[in-house]
Structures are given as C-alpha cells and as structure tokens.
Amino acid sequence: MENKNMNFKPTNMAQNQGQGFEAKMMKVVSIMKQLSSLIETENKAIKGNDFDKVKSLQEDKQKLAHAYSEGFKTLGSYKDLMKSLPQNSRVEVIKTSDRLEKAMQDNVLFIKASISASKTLLENIVKSAESSEQENKGFYSRSGKMGSDSKYRSALSVNQVL
Numbered sequence: 001m002e003n004k005n006m007n008f009k010p011t012n013m014a015q016n017q018g019q020g021f022e023a024k025m026m027k028v029v030s031i032m033k034q035l036s037s038l039i040e041t042e043n044k045a046i047k048g049n050d051f052d053k054v055k056s057l058q059e060d061k062q063k064l065a066h067a068y069s070e071g072f073k074t075l076g077s078y079k080d081l082m083k084s085l086p087q088n089s090r091v092e093v094i095k096t097s098d099r100l101e102k103a104m105q106d107n108v109l110f111i112k113a114s115i116s117a118s119k120t121l122l123e124n125i126v127k128s129a130e131s132s133e134q135e136n137k138g139f140y141s142r143s144g145k146m147g148s149d150s151k152y153r154s155a156l157s158v159n160q161v162l
Contacts, residue, residue, distance in 0.1 A: 025075060027071065028071035028075060032096045032100050035103075036100045039061070042107060043110050047110060049114075
C-alpha cells in the first residue's frame with residue numbers, strides 16, 4: 001500500500017530547511033536594520049552632545065544586540081545553507097551587514113572622540129585651577145592675608161575616570 005504523503009526526498013528536505021533558514025535569516029536582517037538605525041541615532045546624539053538621548057537608547061540597544069547575537073548563534077548551524085539563499089536575499093544580508101559594521105565603527109570613533117574631548121576639558125580645568133592656585137590669587141592665608149601663605153591652598157578634586 002502506497003502512502004501519497006510519504007513522497008519526500010532528501011532534496012525536498014533540504015529545500016524545506018533552506019526556506020526555514022531564509023525566514024530566520026531575514027528576521028536577523030530585520031534586527032540588524034533596527035540595530036543599525038538605533039546606532040546611527042546614537043551617533044548623531046553623541047556628535048551633538050545629547051547624552052540624555054544616548055542614555056535613553058541604551059536599553060533598546062542592549063536588547064537588539066542580544067537578539068542579533070542570539071540570531072546568529074541559531075543560524076550558525078545553517079552555515080551551508082547560506083549559499084541556498086536567493087540572490088536578492090544574499091545582497092540584502094551583505095548590504096545590511098555593511099551598514100551595521102559602518103555604524104558600529106563610527107560609534108566607536110565617536111565615543112572615543114567624546115571621551116578624549118571630555119578628558120582634555122578636565123585636564124584644562126585642572127591646569128587652570130593649579131595655575132590660579134600657584135599664583136595665590138584670591139586665597140586667604142592663616143594670618144588673614146591674601147595669598148601670602150602657600151602652605152594653605154584651595155581644595156580641588158577631579159574624578160578622572162571616564
């Protein structure tokens with residue numbers, strides 16, 4: 001007795017896996033697009049010194065980064081099927097990957113530049129304060145005279161951890 005529902009072949013099975021792979025890959029591509037947009041928004045905020053905006057994006061950024069990482073872990077078992085993706089899907093994967101990579105590289109540069117600018121600003125404030133202190137301008141000594149007792153100086157503290 002022949003069962004008409006049992007007509008699958010190994011090639012049909014591979015095609016079915018490939019179709020499932022394509023759907024999973026396109027889901028990851030969607031996550032990559034969202035993450036790229038978010039990082040590009042963050043980059044604009046960093047360039048504009050809008051650190052409240054940067055802070056507000058962090059939770060979503062972490063969620064998307066986690067989803068992206070998990071998506072690729074899942075797709076790792078389908079490496080051989082990447083070649084089976086239709087050409088337009090492969091092109092979309094490549095373009096989206098390039099966009100995300102560029103956004104992430106820019107993000108690193110903007111963050112480093114922001115840290116460097118903040119550090120330079122703090123160093124200049126400290127140098128200015130130290131210079132002012134060395135000139136003893138505006139400080140009262142223990143004897144009540146202006147700037148004559150260098151033993152007593154103003155307090156200055158800077159947190160240099162960025």
